[in-house]
Every structure is written in C-alpha cells, then in structure tokens.
Amino acid sequence: MTSAGAGPLPIGFTVRLNRHVRVRDQGRTLVGGAPTRMIRLAEAAAGHLDGRTIRVRDRASALLADRLLEGGLADPVVADLPGLDPAHITVVIPVRDRPDALDRLLSCIGDRHHVIVVDDASQAAAAIAGVAARHRAELVALKRNVGPATARNEGLKRVTTPYVAFADDDVVLEPDALPLLLRHFNDPRVAMVAPRVLGLRLPGRDRWVGRYEDARSSLDLGVHPGIVRPRAPVSWVPSACLLAKVDALGSGFSAGMRVGEDVDLAWRLAGEGHRVRYEPAATAYHEHRTDVPDWLRRKAFYGTGADLLAQRHGHDVAPAIATPWSAAFATALLLQRRWSLPAAALIFAAATLRLSRKVRNTEHPVRLGAVLTYDRALAATWQLKALLLRHWWPPVAIGCLFSRRLRRAVAAAALFDAIVDFRRTKAHLDPFRFAIARRLDDLAYGAGVWYGAFKGRSLRALLPDIRWKGTANHNTRTGSDR
Numbered sequence: 001m002t003s004a005g006a007g008p009l010p011i012g013f014t015v016r017l018n019r020h021v022r023v024r025d026q027g028r029t030l031v032g033g034a035p036t037r038m039i040r041l042a043e044a045a046a047g048h049l050d051g052r053t054i055r056v057r058d059r060a061s062a063l064l065a066d067r068l069l070e071g072g073l074a075d076p077v078v079a080d081l082p083g084l085d086p087a088h089i090t091v092v093i094p095v096r097d098r099p100d101a102l103d104r105l106l107s108c109i110g111d112r113h114h115v116i117v118v119d120d121a122s123q124a125a126a127a128i129a130g131v132a133a134r135h136r137a138e139l140v141a142l143k144r145n146v147g148p149a150t151a152r153n154e155g156l157k158r159v160t161t162p163y164v165a166f167a168d169d170d171v172v173l174e175p176d177a178l179p180l181l182l183r184h185f186n187d188p189r190v191a192m193v194a195p196r197v198l199g200l201r202l203p204g205r206d207r208w209v210g211r212y213e214d215a216r217s218s219l220d221l222g223v224h225p226g227i228v229r230p231r232a233p234v235s236w237v238p239s240a241c242l243l244a245k246v247d248a249l250g251s252g253f254s255a256g257m258r259v260g261e262d263v264d265l266a267w268r269l270a271g272e273g274h275r276v277r278y279e280p281a282a283t284a285y286h287e288h289r290t291d292v293p294d295w296l297r298r299k300a301f302y303g304t305g306a307d308l309l310a311q312r313h314g315h316d317v318a319p320a321i322a323t324p325w326s327a328a329f330a331t332a333l334l335l336q337r338r339w340s341l342p343a344a345a346l347i348f349a350a351a352t353l354r355l356s357r358k359v360r361n362t363e364h365p366v367r368l369g370a371v372l373t374y375d376r377a378l379a380a381t382w383q384l385k386a387l388l389l390r391h392w393w394p395p396v397a398i399g400c401l402f403s404r405r406l407r408r409a410v411a412a413a414a415l416f417d418a419i420v421d422f423r424r425t426k427a428h429l430d431p432f433r434f435a436i437a438r439r440l441d442d443l444a445y446g447a448g449v450w451y452g453a454f455k456g457r458s459l460r461a462l463l464p465d466i467r468w469k470g471t472a473n474h475n476t477r478t479g480s481d482r
Contacts, residue, residue: 033074092155260305303448
C-alpha cells in the first residue's frame with residue numbers, strides 16, 4: 001500500500017520551515033531536511049515563501065509545500081489547519097491487570113469517542129470488565145496473553161471509523177490532544193501522528209528517578225514537531241499514544257513483537273510512502289516508573305528491541321551514522337595523540353573545501369561549507385560520546401582497565417554529557433543525581449542491546465553505518481520554470 005497517489009494539499013494548508021533549515025540567496029536556496037540536502041528554488045517557487053512560511057494557494061504552492069514536508073524541511077502550522085470530526089476516532093486500549101489506570105484513562109476520554117478495551121488475559125478480568133462497563137466501552141477479552149502489539153491489532157479488527165487512536169492504559173490524554181492530532185489528516189499523505197508524552201505527576205510518587213524521567217524520558221521526543229522516519233531528528237514515536245488512518249495500517253502492528261513494535265510500524269508506514277508526524281502541541285501524560293529496579297528493567301527491555309529492529313530494517317538501527325571524514329575526525333580526537341588536533345583541523349579543512357565545492361552555486365559557498373562541516377563534525381563527536389557511554393559500554397569498560405587515554409575520554413564524555421543534558425532539560429533534580437541517573441539509563445539500555453545481540457547472535461544493532469556518499473549534495477530544482 002502506498003500514498004504516492006494521494007491528492008494534493010488543500011488550499012489554505014500552511015507549512016513553516018523548521019529550525020534546522022538555512023535560507024540562502026534571498027530565499028532561492030534552502031539547506032536542511034532529513035537527510036540534509038540543498039534545494040535550489042526557481043524564482044516563481046521562491047515567491048511562494050513569505051518569510052519562512054508557505055500557504056497553499058494553487059497547484060504550484062501545493063507542490064512546493066508537499067516537497068518541503070516530505071524532505072523534512074517544513075512542518076504543518078497545526079493551528080491553521082481546519083478541525084475534523086472527532087467522532088470519526090475509535091480509541092483502542094490494550095490493558096492487563098491495571099483497572100485503576102484504565103478507569104483514569106477512560107474518565108479523561110469521556111464519551112467523545114467509541115472505545116474498545118482489549119483485555120490481554122488479565123488476572124483481574126472481572127475488575128477490568130467492570131471498569132469497561134461503567135464507562136460503556138466495548139470489551140474484547142483475550143483468553144491468552146499475546147502482548148500489547150497483538151492486543152492492539154485485535155481491537156483494530158473491530159474499528160469501523162476512519163481513524164483509530166491507540167492509547168496505553170498508563171497514560172492520560174489532554175482533552176484537546178486527539179482533535180489537535182486529527183488536524184494533521186488534512187494532509188492526505190499522513191498515515192499516523194503522535195503527541196508529546198510527558199510525565200504524569202502522582203501524589204507520593206515524587207522520587208528522584210521520576211524527576212529524571214520528567215526531564216529525560218525515553219518517550220518524550222522534545223518540543224519541536226517533525227516528520228518521523230529513520231535518520232530524521234524524530235526517528236520514531238512511542239505507542240503510548242498514536243492516532244492513525246485505519247486504511248493505511250493494514251493489519252497493524254507486527255504480531256508477536258513485544259518491544260520496538262512502534263518503531264517498526266512507523267518505519268514500515270514511511271517505507272510505503274506515507275507520512276508519519278510528531279506533534280508536540282498535543283500532549284499525553286505517562287505514568288513513569290519510579291522504582292529504581294523496575295525502571296532499570298524497563299530501560300534494558302527497550303534495548304533488547306534493537307536486534308529485532310535490525311532484523312527488519314538493517315542499517316536504519318545503527319547506533320551511529322557517519323561519513324568517512326567525520327568518523328576520522330572523531331577518531332583523531334579520541335586517540336588523544338600529539339597529532340590529534342592538527343589532524344582533526346586538517347580533516348575539517350578538507351571537508352569544508354569539499355562541501356563548499358558542492359554548494360558553489362550559492363552565495364558565500366565557503367562559509368556555508370564550513371557551517372555544514374561543523375554540523376557534521378559536532379554530530380560525529382556526539383555520536384562517539386553515545387557509543388562510548390551507551391551502546392558500546394561493555395567492551396569500553398574492559399578497555400578502560402588497560403588504557404589511560406580511554407579512561408580519560410570516557411570521563412570527559414560522561415562529564416560533558418551530564419552538563420549539556422542537565423542544562424538542556426532544566427531538570428528539577430540536583431546535578432549529581434541527574435548525572436547518576438544518566439549513567440544508569442545508558443548502562444541499562446546498553447546492557448539490553450548487548451543481550452538482544454547475544455540472543456539474536458548478531459552484532460547488526462551495534463555496528464555504525466559508514467556512508468561513503470555525502471548527505472549535503474542533493475540539489476533539486478523546483479518551481480514553475482523547471
């Protein structure tokens with residue numbers, strides 16, 4: 001199934017260039033997207049830009065807006081999109097043995113949508129049935145435990161509305177969350193959209209791990225909207241809350257996947273030509289784990305999904321992506337030799353020269369080449385930090401027993417990571433406990449990745465993806481005079 005033949009964006013649809021896009025040459029050149037590319041606009045096409053905004057007025061502006069959306073250079077202005085009928089949404093809730101949480105979720109949904117509760121072989125089946133009946137929700141009782149992915153699919157089979165929302169029982173939805181997400185379906189190529197997931201504050205649960213999760217939850221994908229696909233700034237969305245077009249889902253989640261099923265679904269939809277969106281203006285609240293052992297087990301569980309995803313999606317799961325020069329730049333710094341800084345500077349200069357030649361048709365190509373090189377070098381250094389502290393930590397820990405330079409690199413990476421993330425997230429937690437939680441988070445997730453690799457007898461999820469072809473040389477002419 002593909003949305004390649006979907007209709008054009010409707011008149012009045014508005015998009016805005018995202019924060020990563022650089023506008024050059026009086027609006028004739030755009031640099032950004034996922035992956036990074038340079039787009040050269042014809043004069044007529046550039047005329048559709050009003051600052052950083054494009055409003056669809058005709059076929060040409062619709063085509064330009066669509067290409068910018070698909071390239072990851074622009075996002076819909078959701079406040080300007082017309083509302084759609086929320087009665088066209090059915091909510092599917094997989095549940096197992098948490099009647100109080102289910103009651104809380106159903107209370108916030110109210111009677112605005114038809115609700116299907118799928119009881120995944122609960123021990124407290126009578127209590128679940130009682131809560132569903134009290135809220136007049138349709139109940140589907142499974143006789144054996146199949147996991148949340150398959151449970152959602154069982155609910156999906158019974159959906160008769162055009163749209164389906166999947167919500168886990170441990171979330172609470174803002175009243176306008178689903179109607180706001182529904183606006184994205186004014187774009188005929190959108191198949192699924194997800195809200196921002198924040199922490200749910202509960203009385204007596206204000207523990208230090210909970211405060212860390214409030215600031216650094218795996219489910220919170222940040223304040224900026226974006227297209228969702230491999231290698232994009234937002235590369236996945238959690239199944240804690242999703243809104244999807246029923247016709248685009250087919251049979252739904254991959255049956256039997258108990259972890260990573262949300263990533264798999266988003267990537268399959270993107271691979272079929274659909275658009276998946278992340279919309280932080282809509283909010284759901286998740287009951288985070290605050291008991292340390294339970295929290296660590298959940299982080300490790302997330303890590304085990306990497307091998308399963310690598311089996312299905314190959315290099316898209318790689319823990320780092322780099323070009324040869326950016327990998328050489330980061331490696332030179334890691335080695336900490338006398339020649340490391342001069343070598344890194346030489347690599348940087350050569351990469352700048354190479355990229356400036358690729359953008360030579362722009363104003364100030366050397367300056368733009370240097371900016372793009374800096375972005376890639378910073379990304380490579382940040383990815384190296386993640387490899388040392390998160391994905392590769394077991395062999396790195398062994399290496400630290402024998403190498404003073406490696407110990408120094410790991411200590412610097414850990415300190416840098418804690419300071420940057422603490423300042424970025426503004427966590428309501430002291431820096432020391434925040435740093436401890438960061439390291440425990442990485443250790444647990446990395447252990448899960450290695451366990452999954454051992455169980456799957458493959459290192460696919462641990463190997464970086466070295467791209468021999470650059471990502472900043474995609475030149476596209478678009479406009480009425482093509």
